Amino acid sequence: MTQAKAEGYRSLLALPAPRRLALACVPADFADWLDYAAIVALLVYGWGQGPVTLALFALALSLPYVIIGPLLAVLVDRAPLRGVLFATNLGRALVTLAFAFSGDAGVLLGLVFLRGCIDSAFTPARQAAIQATTPVSLLGHAQGLHQAINQTSKIAGPAIGGALLAFWPAQSVFLFNGALSLLAAAIILGVAVPERATDAEGMEPFATRLLxxxxxxxxxxxxxxxxxxxxxxxxxxxxxxxxxxxxxxxxxxxxxxxxxxxxxxxxxxxxxxxxxxxxxxxxxxxxxxxxxxxxxxxxxxxxxxxxxxxxxxxxxxxxxxxxxxxxxxxxxxxxxxxxxxxxxxxxxxxxxxxxxxxxxxxxxxxxxxxxxxxxxxxxxxxxxxxxxxxxxxxxxxxxxxxxx
CATH class of the missing domain: 1.20.1250.20 (MFS general substrate transporter like domains)
Structure with missing residues (x-):
């Protein structure tokens, strides 16, 4: 307890792997929220959608973590973490770029759901990477730092996205946001994540590993x-x-x-x-x-x-x-x-x-x-x-x- 308080956030950021992981999560978390206002604006003002579509939008954001995340986590636990973090950010970038070319609400909501599925793998992979790269005495500080990054993105992301809509069409905001995920993927390549020991579950049924x-x-x-x-x-x-x-x-x-x-x-x-x-x-x-x-x-x-x-x-x-x-x-x-x-x-x-x-x-x-x-x-x-x-x-x- 005393050691953790003494070391603090400065000691955490002095370590190369946790520092670079946190740096990569800045554009990654902002990419989750920057286009929120643009999606809502396009649905409501661009395509004249009503409350039912907005309710479906909320479900498209949430459901991947319930029905897809636990399935993908089985693969995340057996894959190299840096590869998962890179692939998920690259996948989010490609799907976000596809937002710009969606022609109706159904396609856009489908893409939102798909991006949520990819993000449902990124989130547990980040937690695994935090555990693998952070000393035990600093795990609380690492969680506080990453939550602060995520909270900042929730505050500033929609506000910045809304401000960009004053100058750009929603499609341009999507392109810019896709570039943020590409930036996160590039930074991830420089994160050194230790290899984890291989578990003994490889031959067990998928349902057993899932549970x-x-x-x-x-x-x-x-x-x-x-x-x-x-x-x-x-x-x-x-x-x-x-x-x-x-x-x-x-x-x-x-x-x-x-x-x-x-x-x-x-x-x-x-x-x-x-x-x-x-x-x-x-x-x-x-x-x-x-x-x-x-x-x-x-x-x-x-x-x-x-x-x-x-x-x-x-x-x-x-x-x-x-x-x-x-x-x-x-x-x-x-x-x-x-x-x-x-x-x-x-x-x-x-x-x-x-x-x-x-x-x-x-x-x-x-x-x-x-x-x-x-x-x-x-x-x-x-x-x-x-x-x-x-x-x-x-x-x-x-x-x-x-x-x-």
């Missing part, structure tokens, strides 16, 4: 608790995440204030990721549980204030959103640190992909339930429900970690 990732959650109680916690936390968050605009409107804020709230949430997530990286390796489960409890209290408080009709000043609202964003990162970084510590090197991609599939499945059901709660009892009720669930989750997790 080996889930089997690790049965083997490790700590890993299982972390997964249940993360899936439950994300379910609680997404009960109200899509309703932030309605809550802001109900509190009397305009569209500009809503935009600022999204930025505040993103900035909180960035700072939370960097802070969590410093302490994730010491007490990860306790950190996650306390973050859930405090985040639940804050969310429940703002919901009750809205229900009772009290006035909320914009700075206070932005502070709350920033805190919620930071708490989200404070739960994700320790979870991934636990996966790094508990999963064997020859199956970490499958463990990570299986966990992602469970978490994303939980997330997909939450917005519909949150919308139903908001429609029946009002928008603040969805925030209150999510906040109370987080409080209960944090308390239950703290209790479970104290058992022998």
């Amino acid at each position: 080996a990732g889930l089997a690790e959650f049965r083997r490790s109680r700590r890993l299982l608790i972390a997964l249940i916690f993360s899936a439950s936390a994300y379910f609680s968050f997404f009960l109200y995440d899509a309703l932030i605009a309605l809550l802001a409107e109900g509190l009397g804020f305009d569209a500009t204030a809503f935009g600022l709230s999204i930025s505040a949430s993103g900035l909180g997530g960035l700072l939370g990721a960097l802070l969590a990286g410093r302490i994730a390796a010491s007490h990860p489960m306790r950190s996650m549980a306390l973050a859930a409890t405090v985040s639940g209290l804050v969310t429940s408080t703002i919901a009750l204030i809205a229900m009772l009709g009290f006035a909320v000043q914009l700075p206070a609202f932005l502070l709350v959103l920033g805190f919620i964003g930071g708490a989200t990162a404070f739960m994700l970084v320790p979870y991934r640190t636990i996966v790094q510590a508990e999963a064997p090197a020859d199956r970490i991609a499958r463990v990570f992909a299986s966990g992602e599939a469970v978490i994303v499945t939980a997330m997909l059901s939450a917005p519909l339930i949150g919308s139903a709660i908001a429609s029946r009892w009002g928008t603040p009720a969805a925030f209150l429900t999510g906040g109370v669930l987080l409080i209960l989750l944090g308390g239950a997790t703290l209790a479970s970690t104290r058992r022998p």
Whole structure:
């Protein structure tokens, strides 16, 4: 613990392989989000599509991690990691370039799904590469750094993409974004990833190797608790995440204030990721549980204030959103640190992909339930429900970690 805190991010970036891997992930993560605004603009303003198409777009982004990622992770665990990282970035580049030549919504959504399938292999391969190139004492810092890069791309990527649309057509944004993935692939070639020991599963049926990732959650109680916690936390968050605009409107804020709230949430997530990286390796489960409890209290408080009709000043609202964003990162970084510590090197991609599939499945059901709660009892009720669930989750997790 003391050594990890003393070394910190500076020592992590002093190591050639982790530094170059992080550098490659900057354009790779931005490539995930830069064309988000361009796709939405093309669907809505270019082709006149409505809410059904946008819902299908959301599914095309999410479903690959549920149905394709665990399958590809079996191959990732047996392939040279640098080759996988290069091939996935090259594949994402080619598919993104194809966006520019799609002629209708169906083709574009199909390409979005295909890129998501490729990305569902890149993500576990990156986690395996982090484990292979990073000293154990710095794994928490590595997770914090990569989450910070990802969070920054979520904040700046759509904003930059939207700004580019003022000067370029959507097709040009796609071409530029494809070039970013090519840049990431080129940087990956310079990352020295140690070869992993070959597992003994090569002759076993594919289904057995596929389920080996889930089997690790049965083997490790700590890993299982972390997964249940993360899936439950994300379910609680997404009960109200899509309703932030309605809550802001109900509190009397305009569209500009809503935009600022999204930025505040993103900035909180960035700072939370960097802070969590410093302490994730010491007490990860306790950190996650306390973050859930405090985040639940804050969310429940703002919901009750809205229900009772009290006035909320914009700075206070932005502070709350920033805190919620930071708490989200404070739960994700320790979870991934636990996966790094508990999963064997020859199956970490499958463990990570299986966990992602469970978490994303939980997330997909939450917005519909949150919308139903908001429609029946009002928008603040969805925030209150999510906040109370987080409080209960944090308390239950703290209790479970104290058992022998």
